[in-house]
Amino acid sequence: MSIAADTRPVLRLSSPTATRELYLFIAILLVGAGFTYASPYFLTPINLIQTLRAALELAIVSAGMTLVIIMGGIDVSVGGILAVTAIVIGKSYQAGLSSFLVAPIGLATGTLLGTWNGFLTTKLKVPPIIATLGSMYIFSAIMFIVIGGAWISGLPGTLSPLVNGTVLHIPASALVILVVYAACWVLLRKVPFGRHIYAIGCNETSAKLVGINVDRTKIATYALLGFLAGFAALLYVARLRNVEINIGTTVALEAIAATILGGTSIRGGVGSLLGTLLGVIFIRIIQNGLVLIGVSSLWETVIIGILLIVVLTADAIRNRNNPRV
Structure with a gap:
């Protein structure tokens, strides 16, 4: 049996994501129209560009989260990975290193911490939610031990053009998201x-039987x-030129929410990057619109949580009525 033959049913299972993408796109239009009516500042070029820049980190993390959830895993520590890496980047800049050295150090730090989570879930057989929850507490502790209650500020803006610049009048942040x-x-x-990744998420046992190295794929x-x-x-550091003490606290929830809202199944095997990107846009539009109309930021998390529960409940009902073979 070939791997291609095994993965064909998985790709057919992804068809419901197209419907989810359409519904989400319509929801974005409706919510955007509502906020446009409620605030004259919502549909302005400045506000839209600022919203796009604010969505940059979430969009990038959510792309990776989509791959992990399609595979049947999850990572609630990703905010901690972002925070610890930002601290390493900030401290490296303070030590006088140039961006040519700081950038690979930051990327290597994030990769190493992600590999640690993969090691826990494969070699130590810890369930992903437990492994990454434990990692989240470890990473949070590291963050507070290193910086305490102080910010790392006054960092150089060498990489700022990646976030704040433009290319042929197109925001550079949009191009970065597109490339990722x-x-x-x-x-x-x-x-x-x-x-x-799809095969493991659909049926890990079958993936092993056709010769896929499941542990290596998960770790990667x-x-x-x-x-x-x-x-x-x-x-993040390029955009704000500092590292805050509360960095990354909501990134995991928002990335998981954007991924699930976009049609990726929490059970694995089904997913859509386009849907995830629409989920990111939807979340950031809601957050931006609520700020513009003067609603407390506490309601942002409440609304995201409610949306997540509604979508997961709908998925559970659909899966119960149409069980995966």
Whole structure:
């Protein structure tokens, strides 16, 4: 039996994501129209560009989260990975290192922390939610031990053009998101590694039977998420030129929410990068619109949590009525 033959049913299972993407796109239009009516500042070029820049780190992390959840895993520590990597980047800058050294150090840090999560879930057989929850507490402790209650501020803006610049009048942040999602799409759809991710998420036992190295694929996928979190940390520092003490606290929840809202099944085997990107846009539009109309930021998390519960409940009902063979 060939791997291609095994993965064909998995690709057919992804058809419901197209419907989810359409519904999400309509929801974005409706919510955007509502906020446009409620605030004259919502549909302005300045506000839209600022919203796009604010979505940059979440979009990049969510791309990696999509791969992990398609594989049947999850990572609730990704905010901690972003935070620890940002601290390493900040301390490296304070030590006088140039961006040519700081960038690879940051990417390597994120990749190493992601690999650690992959090691826990494969070699030590710890369930992903437990492994990454433990990592989240470890990473949070490291963050507070290193910086305490102080910010790391006054960092150089060498990489700021990646976030705040433009290329042919197109925001550079939009191009960065496009490149990341295009690369992840090619990885998922055009190379064996991506087919292995789908196959493991659909049926891990069958994936082993057709010769897929499940442990190696899992570790590589968690490492890739860590790499993207490290890249997001670089862009975070480039955008704000400081490291706050509460960095990354909501990133995991938002990335998981964007991924699930976009049609990726929490059970694995089904997923859509386009849906995830629409989920990121939807979340950031809601957050931005609520700020503009004067609603407390506490309601942002409440609304995201409610949306997540509704979508997961709908998925559970659909899976119960149409069980996976």
